[in-house]
Amino acid sequence: MRISILQTDIVWENKQENLRRLREKLETLRGTTEIVVLPETFSTGFSMDTASLAEPTTGETIATLRQWSEEYRLALAGSYIACETASEGGKPSYYNRAFFLTPEGNAYYYDKRHLFRMGHETEHFTPGNRRPIIRYRGWNILLLVCYDLRFPVWSRNTSNEYDLLIYVANWPIPRRKVWDILLQARAVWSTLRRGKCLPLCPTTKRRLPPPPSTFPPCRSSG
Numbered sequence: 001m002r003i004s005i006l007q008t009d010i011v012w013e014n015k016q017e018n019l020r021r022l023r024e025k026l027e028t029l030r031g032t033t034e035i036v037v038l039p040e041t042f043s044t045g046f047s048m049d050t051a052s053l054a055e056p057t058t059g060e061t062i063a064t065l066r067q068w069s070e071e072y073r074l075a076l077a078g079s080y081i082a083c084e085t086a087s088e089g090g091k092p093s094y095y096n097r098a099f100f101l102t103p104e105g106n107a108y109y110y111d112k113r114h115l116f117r118m119g120h121e122t123e124h125f126t127p128g129n130r131r132p133i134i135r136y137r138g139w140n141i142l143l144l145v146c147y148d149l150r151f152p153v154w155s156r157n158t159s160n161e162y163d164l165l166i167y168v169a170n171w172p173i174p175r176r177k178v179w180d181i182l183l184q185a186r187a188v189w190s191t192l193r194r195g196k197c198l199p200l201c202p203t204t205k206r207r208l209p210p211p212p213s214t215f216p217p218c219r220s221s222g
Contacts, residue, residue, distance in 0.1 A: 001139060001164070004033040010045045010170075013053060018043045019064060030072050034137065038078030039170055040146045041096065046170040047081070048124045050094040054083035057109065062099065069101045075136060076101045079112070079145050079168050093126045098143050098168060100134050108134045112145040113154055121147075139163050146170060149182050157190035165190065 011017045044053045082097035096112035111128025115121040134141040140162040146169035171179045
């Protein structure tokens with residue numbers, strides 16, 4: 001599996017410019033990779049202006065990404081600010097929603113479970129409660145978002161459910177060492193391959209061998 005990690009310099013709350021920059025980079029990746037991983041809230045930055053920036057999954061951002069996924073023949077993963085309204089005239093709920101869009105037209109979504117209270121995310125977003133496993137080209141993939149990294153039970157690989165763990169994030173550079181340590185800890189604990197994506201770094205590519213047919217069982221520490 002060939003994975004490219006697009007770590008972009010996000011333009012604050014400017015969807016059109018961020019999408020334009022993304023398309024430029026996708027042009028260079030055509031035919032060279034199978035999955036492109038974007039940062040958390042790649043199209044807006046880590047903004048709390050949910051009322052102005054949120055879109056449903058039928059909105060312009062996801063529609064554009066689905067089109068590009070098919071056009072460039074690669075899967076796209078990242079997160080954006082999403083909204084849902086339970087009923088007509090009801091109050092909308094907002095989510096930091098991760099997406100995994102395939103060139104075959106399949107779309108998978110995960111709503112960030114652990115919201116970053118210190119950044120006031122809990123005041124503007126609703127936490128998710130599902131942890132779907134994405135099946136793609138012979139791999140079982142778990143897609144999580146940023147602060148989820150600090151909660152090991154949420155990523156625990158019970159019964160070898162998944163082979164690849166991808167975190168998309170907007171993690172601050174001063175705490176990057178903590179990020180690196182926690183990411184390695186999650187990989188060791190779950191006995192798996194892992195990917196990460198942060199903003200403000202160059203594009204990187206990684207090729208992963210096929211997943212083994214079995215993994216050593218996870219053991220409880222107590």
